Amino acid sequence: MHLIPNIVWRYLINDCFYVCLVKLLTFVQKNPPTVTVFSQINITPIPVLYKKNFTKLPVWDFEDVYLRNNEARKPTCPKSLQNTEDPKFKEAVLPDVQLWLYKGLLNVAEWNRLAHFNNPFGFMEYKYNEVKRAVDLIPKPKSTGILPVPESSKDDCIRCAVVGSGGILNNSKMGKEIDSHDYVFRVNGAVTQGYEEDVGNRTSVYVHTAFSLYANILMLKKYGFNSIPQDEGIKYVMIPEGLRDFEWIQGLLQGKATNGSFKGVRPLKYFEGKFNESRFYVLHPDFLRYIRNRFMPSKQMQGIHWAMYRPTNGAFALFLALHTCDIVDAYGFITEDHHKYSNYYYETLKKTSVIFFINHDYGLEIKTWKKLHDSGIIRLFQRH
């Protein structure tokens, strides 16, 4: 929590008024508070806004304003994303954007801002108390950078691999290379057992939603996905894609069965006794909206199905890596020649084609990964 420092208030009260007010506003603008300054004012939640009342994405004048974290990591790695020479990327990126949602970050004033945006970019159509109950259980991360610079690093750089589940990894023999990174991010059905040669076996950060945990364990058993990654010290990062994720969080952090969409399910069971709150993180809706607005705005947002569109879990994981690592290599992400491969790398026997779900824009993802690769921001695994 960052409020206006006392010294600024004292200065304001003692010495001047108008001039200092301008100075104060400039200060706030340059050092955006992680929590809105006006949170003490007694206000009530705004009336609920409904997606179906909008025929395309509504754009508010605070659409492109995001919480910032003044304790964000300041990388000293010369090759860090913050030192990129790509002018467009440099202009779009906010190295101090707030990554995490946790207790203390949701009050009525914040709610009234975020209730203008559809999920997972905000809380449109939800009820304040339903979300607040869950958010207030999420512990504040001990440090803002979730991944420390490795002690063995000679250049202060954090090197990460982000592994998607694309069929391009079948018979790729990339396992050793992936595992040689300081940290390995995986998402969704992150099967490694039996596929180590192609995808490696380490997982440092596992990115998921309530649905992806629930569905992948059910559906991918036949491919050897019996449990989610359990590496020592692993960080579990949740994308709160809908209300059901907040219900899930409540069950998880209270050690109970969930109510609502996954009624009766005990989220803790997926962690097989190894769950540790201090390694559990929930992405902030502002971070997700920032990714959509600045890096992956889809034409779908202008149509009647605007509220369905969101980047894939893999896309959010890749951008999370770009904001927590210095050097990012992406494997198993969709490429132009995806028709040559199966949908997923674990489908080694029968070739399946990529299923294009309406809630994602795969054409845009293909272009985005290629562009990031061509401008040297990530290294994208491709085959020729």
Ligand SMILES: *[C@@H]1O[C@H](CO)[C@@H](O)[C@H](O)[C@H]1NC(C)=O
């Ligand atoms: C991954 O494989 C290596 C080499 O076979 C092994 O030493 C290591 O323990 C494995 N790590 C995990 C997390 O399974």
Ligand SMILES: *[C@@H]1O[C@H](CO)[C@@H](O)[C@H](O)[C@H]1NC(C)=O
């Ligand atoms: C679910 O509802 C029951 C009955 O109202 C309640 O006792 C339980 O605490 C709820 N579980 C969670 C995770 O909120």
Ligand SMILES: *[C@@H]1O[C@H](CO)[C@@H](O)[C@H](O)[C@H]1NC(C)=O
């Ligand atoms: C949870 O993880 C933290 C940080 O890694 C550690 O300090 C703590 O001892 C762990 N708690 C349990 C119960 O394992």
Ligand SMILES: *[C@@H]1O[C@H](CO)[C@@H](O)[C@H](O)[C@H]1NC(C)=O
């Ligand atoms: C996976 O790779 C192997 C070896 O190249 C190949 O025989 C197989 O057909 C591939 N599987 C699919 C589903 O593409």
Ligand SMILES: CC(=O)N[C@H]1CO[C@H](CO)[C@@H](O)[C@@H]1O
């Ligand atoms: C202004 C307007 O059309 N409001 C409608 C939005 O959607 C809700 C829920 O369906 C309706 O009750 C409102 O009348």
